[in-house]
Amino acid sequence: MNLNNLTSFMPDTTPSATKNILTNDVQIKGAINFESELIFDGKIEGEIVSENGNLTLGKNAEVNGEVRTKNVVVHGTVNGNITVTERVELKASSQLTGDLRAVRIVIEEGATFIGKSEVTPNKPAPAFKASDRGTAPATTKTQSASAPAVS
Template identity: 45%
Template sequence: MFSKAKRDKSDERQVPEFEEPKVMAADPGMSRRADAKSSARAKPVRSGPSGVPSLISADMVIRGEIRSEGEVQFDGEIEGDIYAKGLVVGEGATVRGEIMAEKVKVAGTVEGRVRATRVELTASSMVKGDVIHTALMIEAGARFEGSCRHSDDPMSEQAVNAAAAELPAPTPERVLSNHPAPNAPREREAKLREAAPIRRDASAAPKVETLQPMQQGQKQAAKANLR
């Protein structure tokens, strides 16, 4: 009888050997592109002002100033100054203060000075104040009470000082009096006399001489002379 050969248990427990992975030489160009992508992701990106304007609704009442580097759509009420890149004062809005922006469109009420490169007053607008501008457009129906001045740089203080220097000096108020001035024209005095009621003095009336009755002797003498 043939006997089976005994297997060594140590052979069954042998761990298979694996080949080490081959490392390929890195491409220097690829490494540079990878570094550039990673650095681009790491650096923060500074975003400019978005195209969507900041909206201030009609139920907002502000006491103070507003500063923005973008566009502002203002529909509320404010007592203070507004500084922005662009401003639209909506219909029904009220601004009591100075406005300074590159572009300003007014459809509501503004009580204060407006300084902008381009100013547009719509038909529903009402502006009470000075406007310093480079370009100005006023629609028919707009109400404007103030002075306007052209300036290549309306944001500068020199433009403000020049506009203030051109304002006319205040005129003194005139006081009406019933008494004519010493140097008043004679025609005015004559008209006042004609308008005054005429008063007659009894003492100035002409005197009427009354005839006294003749005595009896004088009557007889007169009759004798007649004969």
């Protein structure tokens, strides 16, 4: 895979010792834990967790499970809940089926979001806990983004 294509949507593509990249030929069943920065463009059935990390899900990314990080930018597909302590961005190519909890949310026109959102701009999102796990119930409110929204 050409990493220039993968990182072309990243504002800063300067290599760093703490940046981890998993490309679209990676398939994982289980959990990913990372410290600072992860670019993930593969498939995972499980959770992606980082207390202080920045996660970018590429256009080929397929996540079937929970995402709990500090910040996340989604270009691909997530079937599960996203909880971040700071900011989440749903790009135009993204599809999220699950609930979203964050301090700030950016949804680009064209993004698909089916679930509920909880935005707490004046305080950090609650710390991660085991009870946050699980997928969104089938009876959640439906929201579909077709216009830009910034909170």
